[in-house]
Amino acid sequence: MNIYRGCTHGCIYCDSRSLCYQFTHAFEDIEVKKNAPELLEKALRSKREKCMIGTGSMSDPYMHCEKELRLTRKCLEIIERYGFGVAVQTKSDMILDDIDLLDSINKKAKCVVQITLTTYDDDLCSIIEPNVCNTKRRIEVLEQMNKRGIPTVVWLTPVLPFVNDTEENITAILEECVRVGVKGIINFDMGLTLREGDREYFYAALDKHFPGIKDKYIYHYGNSYEVPSPNAKQLMKIFKRICKDNGIMCDPDECFRYMNELPDKQISIFDL
Numbered sequence: 001m002n003i004y005r006g007c008t009h010g011c012i013y014c015d016s017r018s019l020c021y022q023f024t025h026a027f028e029d030i031e032v033k034k035n036a037p038e039l040l041e042k043a044l045r046s047k048r049e050k051c052m053i054g055t056g057s058m059s060d061p062y063m064h065c066e067k068e069l070r071l072t073r074k075c076l077e078i079i080e081r082y083g084f085g086v087a088v089q090t091k092s093d094m095i096l097d098d099i100d101l102l103d104s105i106n107k108k109a110k111c112v113v114q115i116t117l118t119t120y121d122d123d124l125c126s127i128i129e130p131n132v133c134n135t136k137r138r139i140e141v142l143e144q145m146n147k148r149g150i151p152t153v154v155w156l157t158p159v160l161p162f163v164n165d166t167e168e169n170i171t172a173i174l175e176e177c178v179r180v181g182v183k184g185i186i187n188f189d190m191g192l193t194l195r196e197g198d199r200e201y202f203y204a205a206l207d208k209h210f211p212g213i214k215d216k217y218i219y220h221y222g223n224s225y226e227v228p229s230p231n232a233k234q235l236m237k238i239f240k241r242i243c244k245d246n247g248i249m250c251d252p253d254e255c256f257r258y259m260n261e262l263p264d265k266q267i268s269i270f271d272l
Contacts, residue, residue, distance in 0.1 A: 001036070001040065001053055001054065001055040001075065002033070002055070002058055002059060003032075003033050003036045003055065003061055003071045003072055003075060004030050004031065004032060004033070004059045004060075004061065004063060004065070004066075004071075005030065005031035005033075005058070005059055006023070006026075006027050006028060006029060006030045006031055006059060007027065007028070007030070007059045007060055007063055008028050008030065008063050008064050008065070008131055009060055009063065009091060009092075009129060009130075009131050009132040010028070010129070010130045010131040010132075011091075011128065011129045011130075011132075012127075012128050012129075012130075012201070012202055012205035012206075012209075013128065013158050013160060013192055013198070013202055014027075014198065014201075015193060015195065015198050016058055016059060016198075017197050017198045017201050018195040018196065018197045018198040019195070019196045019197035020195060020196075020197075021058075023197075030059075030063065030065055032065065032069065032071070033071070034071070036071055036074075036075060037071065037074040037075055037078055040075050040078050040079075041078045041082075044078065044079070044082040044084060045082070050082075050083055050084050050085070050109060050262055051084060051085070051262055052084070052085040052086065052087055052110065052112075052259065052260050052261070052262050053079055053084055053085065053086050053087070054086075054087045054088075054089075054259070055072070055075075055086070055087075055088055055089070056088055056089030056090050056114065057089060060089075060090050060091060060092060060132075061088060061089075061090060062090045062091075062092035062094040062095050063092070064131075066094060067094065072098070073097070073098050073101065076098055076101045076102070076105065077101060079105060080101055080104050080105045080108065083108055083109055084105075084109055084262075085105065085109040085110035085111065085112075085262045086102075086105055086109075086110075086111050086112075087111075087112040087113075087114065087259045087260075088102070088111070088112070088113055088114065089114040089115075089116070089155070090113075090114070090115065090116075091115065091116050091129060091132045091133070091138065092132055092133060093133040093137050093138065093140070093141050095113065095141060096141060096144060099144065099145070099148060099150075102145070102148075102150055103148045103149075103150060106148070106149065106150050106151075109262060110261075110262055110263060111150050111151075112150075112151050112152070112153055112183075112258070112259050113141075113142075113145045113150055113151075113152050113153075114152070114153045114154070114155060114186075114259075115138050115141060115142055115152065115153075115154055115155070116138075116154070116155040116157070117135055117138060117139070117154050117155070117156060117173050117176075117177075118135075118156070118157070118158065118159070118160075118164060119135060119164040119169055119173075120135055120168075120169050120172035120173050120176070121135075121164075121169065122134040122135055122136055124163075124164060127209050128160070128163070128164070128205075135173075139176050139180060142154070142177075142180045142182060143180040146180055146181045146182075151183040152180075152181075152182045152183055153182065153183055153184045153185070153186060153249075153255055153258075153259065154173075154177050154182050154184075154185045154186070155185075155186050155187075156170070156173060156174075156185050156186065156187040156239070157186065157187055157188065157192070158191065158192030158193070159187075159190040159191055159192065159229055159232075159235070160192055160229075161191060161192075161216075161217070161220070161227060161228070161229045161230060162210075162213050162216055162217075163210060163213065165190060165191075165229035165230075165231050165232075165235065166231070167231070167234065167235065167238060170190075170235050170238055170239065171238060171242070174238070174239065174242045174243070175242075177248065178242065178246045178248070182248060183248070183249060183258070184248060184249030184250065184254070184255040184258060185239070185243060185248055185249070185250050185255075186252050186255050187236075187239055187250070187252075188252055189226075189228055189232055189236070190228065190229045190231065190232040190235040190236055190239075191226065191227050191228035191229050191232060192227050193225055193226055193227065194221075194223075194224070194225065194227055195225060199223070203217070
């Protein structure tokens, strides 16, 4: 479910800027699917079986314009009314405005809240993800969701070589994930991907904020799509160990299966 197209968070690494997605205007100039609630209701009304509905993979459903438009909330109200499940991915604490709805969806069907965490250092976070709440606030969001019994999944990605690919950073994030009780953590590898359009924007940001780092990328990776951290092997060991020791799902396929599965919830008369 894509309600918006484009994003105002300003993350320097965003893959959605890539030319393959055929944006013909500025990425921050948001396209709004104003009839999204109507389209969603029509689709759900005709569906015979309940399922999970995902949103947030291409553009954040809680961008700044959502504060005024409230299209995400309207869609959540429809999902709740028809008894479907939802998996929401965001970097924004604005999702807390809808915690009542998410709680109700989770009790009737299933709700999974996914939060991206890339760097524990909030000063660094303000550089690589400048127009959205910082990491500490996102951890508070995870904590609030878990207090309501809403399961959470963290996207520990991307990990930027020579920027946030340190043992200290990854360990600090993982320890917070353990503390607030996340269900799963998604990390495909310790690195990032770069494509035409995304790469140029990212390199310009590196030149502005991290002088000399772009030259390292060009030297080590050229125009490669996959850009693994030199520390990837060591960092993946730490990641898998901490997750295993604390019963956190860390296999991406397992995490996706969990988010896609909608359990049969029998409604008792005591729930009415």
